[in-house]
Amino acid sequence: xxxxxxxxxxxxxxxxxxxxxxxxxxxxxxxxxxxxxxxxxxxxxxxxxxxxxxxxxxxxxxxxxxxxxxxxxxxxxxxxxxxxxxxxxxxxxxxxxxxxxxxxxxxxxxxxxxxxxxxxxxxxxxxxxxxxxxxxxxxxxxxxxxxxxxxxxxxxxxxxxxxxxxxxxxxxxxxxxxxxxxxxxxxxxxxx
Numbered sequence: 001x002x003x004x005x006x007x008x009x010x011x012x013x014x015x016x017x018x019x020x021x022x023x024x025x026x027x028x029x030x031x032x033x034x035x036x037x038x039x040x041x042x043x044x045x046x047x048x049x050x051x052x053x054x055x056x057x058x059x060x061x062x063x064x065x066x067x068x069x070x071x072x073x074x075x076x077x078x079x080x081x082x083x084x085x086x087x088x089x090x091x092x093x094x095x096x097x098x099x100x101x102x103x104x105x106x107x108x109x110x111x112x113x114x115x116x117x118x119x120x121x122x123x124x125x126x127x128x129x130x131x132x133x134x135x136x137x138x139x140x141x142x143x144x145x146x147x148x149x150x151x152x153x154x155x156x157x158x159x160x161x162x163x164x165x166x167x168x169x170x171x172x173x174x175x176x177x178x179x180x181x182x183x184x185x186x187x188x189x190x191x192x
Contacts, residue, residue, distance in 0.1 A: 004027060034096055035156060040092060043070055081156065096154065104132070104134055106134050112161050122146070122147040126143040141184070144160070
């Protein structure tokens with residue numbers, strides 16, 4: 001059963017989320033905003049060019065060529081704001097860190113969901129937003145894609161989503177011990 005506002009507020013005051021802003025509390029969730037660290041996926045060449053020759057080349061070579069065409073560009077959002085946002089264009093894919101840092105106790109987990117307003121604007125989030133018990137010292141990395149045909153803004157403090165919390169029993173091994181994404185204070189790509 002999801003935690004309610006007074007339970008989330010009490011946990012937040014105990015250090016669950018830093019900084020904590022009471023205005024971010026909803027009846028059963030906590031709003032999450034965009035922070036300052038972002039990576040955007042870029043392509044070196046057009047996939048259309050590789051598609052033209054794909055039937056002429058061995059499949060493993062085509063796959064290798066396609067993988068080599070993709071790279072991540074780091075973007076510092078420090079100079080962007082609501083009046084001067086970074087613009088996402090249709091199909092742009094980003095990894096972006098939350099403004100907030102989280103310290104989950106061993107009996108609280110959460111699921112990230114886009115705010116309904118962002119969904120209606122056609123921001124898209126991959127279903128990779130589970131926060132395990134014991135996850136700590138970290139900003140949440142969100143996987144966002146622009147599905148709108150018009151550009152969408154990204155800037156620090158933009159309320160992008162919300163965390164829905166649940167209370168659990170203490171596990172045999174906490175994410176404090178097993179986790180690879182603890183103490184990440186900026187956007188993180190895949191660690192495998």
